[in-house]
Amino acid sequence: MAIVAVILVVVIGLVYAYLWKRLAGDTVRSRWARRVSAVIAVALGLLGPATLIGVRSGHLKWLAWPGYLWLALLFYLLVTLIVLEIPRLVLRLTWARHGRTGKRAEAPQSRNLAADRELQPVIAAGETIDGDTHAPAAEPGVRNSGPGNTGSGSGAVGEGMDRRLVLARGAAIFAGLTAAGVTGYGVRTATSAPRIDRVRIPIAKLPRAMDGTRLAVVSDIHLGPLTGIGHAQRITRVINSVNADVVCVVGDLVDGTVAELGRLAEPLRGIESRRGAYFVTGNHEYYSGFEPWIGEVTELGMRPLRNERVEIDGLDLAGVNDLGGDQHGDPADFGKALGDRDRSRPVVLMAHQPLAAKDAAPYGVDLQVSGHTHGGQMAPFNLLVTLQQPVVSGFGRVDGVPVYVTNGAGFWGPPVRVGAPPQVTVVELRMA
Template sequence: MFIVFALLALAVVVGLYRYLWCRLVRDTTAGGGWARRTGTAAFVVGPVLMFAALFAEVGHAPFALQRTLAWPGFLWMALSLYLLLAVVAGEVLRPLLRRAPARPGRGAGNRATGSREERPSQPTETTPSNTNPTRRLVVSRYVGGAAATAAVATVGYGTYGVLRGPRVKRVTVPLAKLPRAAHGYRIAVVSDIHLGPILGRGFAQRVVDTVNATQPDLIAVVGDLVDGSVRDLGPAAAPLARLSARHGAYFVTGNHEYFSGAAQWVEEVRRLGLRPLENARTELAGFDLAGVNDIAGESTGQGPDFDRALGGRDPARACVLLAHQPVQIHEAVRRHVDLQLSGHTHGGQLWPGNLVAAAANPTVAGLDRYGDTQLYVSRGAGAWGPPTRVWAPSDITVIELASKRA
């Protein structure tokens, strides 16, 4: 079944790329000149680099090879998506442009002067005919050029937004059981940094600087810190040692940690000064802070254990839970957690990915309520795959807890 599915997926991908090639290369070039050869080469080399980058990361290829392939391969992935969307949108305009009246040319002037050389029955370059080869070529170039420009601009701006670094969001969350003394307590929520072959040490330093500038009381790193081993990415993660908060920094695993050596990364973040909460809880002044492992750990017997993290606690105290995936909210509700902090979704990262994320997660981004439990989902600080975000800007969120007794 896997082979059949893989072949079907490959056929769909090949079909989509052929469609794009037809619209952007074949239909916009006359004959077999250099433009067609260059365009055809791009639509062969681009997908090859994209799949090579994916397989290199998933297959844990040498890190130098991953870095070589990641930029062109993953950017082509994002560009392909927006080329497809733009070309499909252009299909609406194509017939309208073909039927638009042509500007008068030399043929029209002959008709105006009544020249005997005029042959009305023969289509000319200025004939507003849907079958005129020259008109079709011009329309294809206009539509293809507009589609390519829109796609490149979208990916370029979305990549700039990621590399610039995340912006700070501030959200106030009232908790009924929070004591008056803890009113205004600030938690900096950082998720989905995704250090890897593209986002490295410089990006980690930008995240640290942004977090520290908010002067939080506590820092919560809620998973998907890395895409690679400690050996390859240990130097990139080193700036995390400079995270600064009055009550320290805490960490829970995300699904990508289990693709990258979760046990080694737990020890590495501990060495850097963060405190891992592996199905554990700590009592802070004013509330309990708990954390559970990601669901991906179940395959190795290291999955979430809510009984261990939340069992035996005083139900009169407010509880904040760190859990990478929003779907863990249902267990949090059953155990009367007051607030769950999550990431994982990236807010969809690349529109219309938010629609896919919404189908798989109870909340894609922002603050929601489930019974007596509130859930906040960060869009994340980095990006996976393409270093690009479209209509899903990266963020670091400062949650300010509010006491209803204040």
């Protein structure tokens, strides 16, 4: 654990050193300005960990908005600056190549001038030729400093320095504006009402009576320090607008205790459906005290499926605890939820993580609905999510199990969504 902490500190230090160099070290010449920017970089470097630790512990909740917004801005600054390294390198190589070409072109001219000097008579100071008075000849290699002699050698060096400075400042300004614009767009997206995503999925054994059954799948609501009561109200309105037969809440409802967030969850009591609303735990329930939340969810009118299933007109709806529950004495039990069922009936499995499909595959699951990934939440972070989860967003297959992953209706950490808008997914089951 100590080694991981040391590695994390080193990585964070390198990231901030890189940002300081590109945003301040390469763009300012004043020592005073460099020192001030270094102090700011250190302060911002401490803000991120302080936010993550303080908000989670509940002692520094006031840091939530500025701290998480800075983390989002930091992410997009880093991404933009890394992308800009390519054109930066191309320009500098181009300038270097042109500089070498210019020197080769000047060399013959310099040799001709030297030869001309050797052919010229040596003229003493004040000596006259044809009545004209001449200044003393300059020594070889020494320029006269008269009017009109600008010293092209020093000018070339100055020009190179100016170009590098302009390039550095232009890149810094572009990165800052891009990061601010993307972050602002992401905040607006994350705090808006979830969009409705509709998909039809055929199931071979689906009874005719269940053909066209609509499941409203919602995950990752993440009630927490950055969400007010309006967050749950918006989500409830969207769920009710689709007139679902079954509502499936597949985990990560909260980021805090019942005492802290119970009032924010109250609007979920208004969720409407024809055949009931069901809930399974996500990993964040285990960080927030899962047992009190199981009771609270039941009070709100949702039925928790804790490694169990219910039959709905010939369709089995099963639910398993999150894979992370194992560390809290509340593991997922696929055998208990699926082992003794009648396989002539189709089964839809509610599981928070798409990865759970690997454990569900031996039980002949017809469809698994999941969340957890947030669709990546902040592109291009979605590329990293693929390293841990087999499906990031939308439909896929995992070990033969059809899996649909919704983006989630809320956000975790930075109140920012880019490339993965908040979602409530309507899954329409159809006969094959």
